[in-house]
Amino acid sequence: MVFTLQALRPFFRQKLITTLQELKQILGTTSTMTVFRKLKTLGYRTSYSHRGKYYTLTSIPQFDQQGLWSCRAVRFSRDGNLLATAQRLVEQAPAGFTARELQALLQVEVKQTLLQLYQRKRVQRREIEGVYVYFSREAGRQGAQRGQREARPAAGERRESAAGAELSPELQAAIVLFHSSLDERHRRLYAGLEAQKLGHGGDRKIAEFLGVDVHTVARGRRELLAGAVEGERVRQAGGGRKKVEKKSPQ
Secondary structure (H helix, E strand, O other), X not given: OOOOOOOHHHHHHHHOOEEHHHXXXXXXXXXXXXXXXXXXXXXXXXXXXXXXXXXXXXXXOOOOOOOEEEEOOEEEEXXXXXXXXXXXXXXXOOOOEOHHHHHHHHOOOOHHHHHHHHHOOOOEEEEEOOEEEEEOOOHHHHHHHHHXXXXXXXXXXXXXXXXXXXXXXXXHHXXXXXXXXXXXXXHHHHHHHHHHHHOOOHHHHHHHHHOOOHHHHHHHHHHHHOOOOOOOOOOOOOOOOXXXXXXXXX
């Protein structure tokens, strides 16, 4: 039996992500090597969540500024696996990452991943206020990260919200998790809204808190102030509960 690539492209266009078992079925083979040979020809990525169970074509993901993409709660990274993704994010973070902060961003357990990176000397860590914070292994970058981290509390910190109320670490993680679950446009608008509440310097503060580019925050704030926030309908036109007079001619 001849296995062709023609069956894979429309399959991925429809489903976006799939498993090895589904690929075997679509190709009509029981050979794992055959599947990966076809995937290699097309170019593919493996999820960093769900133990790498899911696959997609390299042309499908639209990665956000963090280099992440999700589909039906399955997470992908431009780096491929979780180890490489965690290392890049730690190195790029303005003030490093605690395990809790990185987990909120990646939406997977990262404690063992960070420990492996540290043991392999691919990242550094320092205990600050009783919590391990992970930093870049490059000395200059690490110094800058530690300076920013030590200028504010570590993982157990209590940040001020836009309204001035103190937030618990659990609520901080929940906010970061909520922000990462939004699509790109709504993440930008949400960040812009919080920055506008803070006033002067709000763009930079929110950018550091959410781990996004300060220009993205500023753009979201400008869009809000300009009223450019029209979105698609939640319901189709005519949907929802009918008016009383339409339900009963009486």
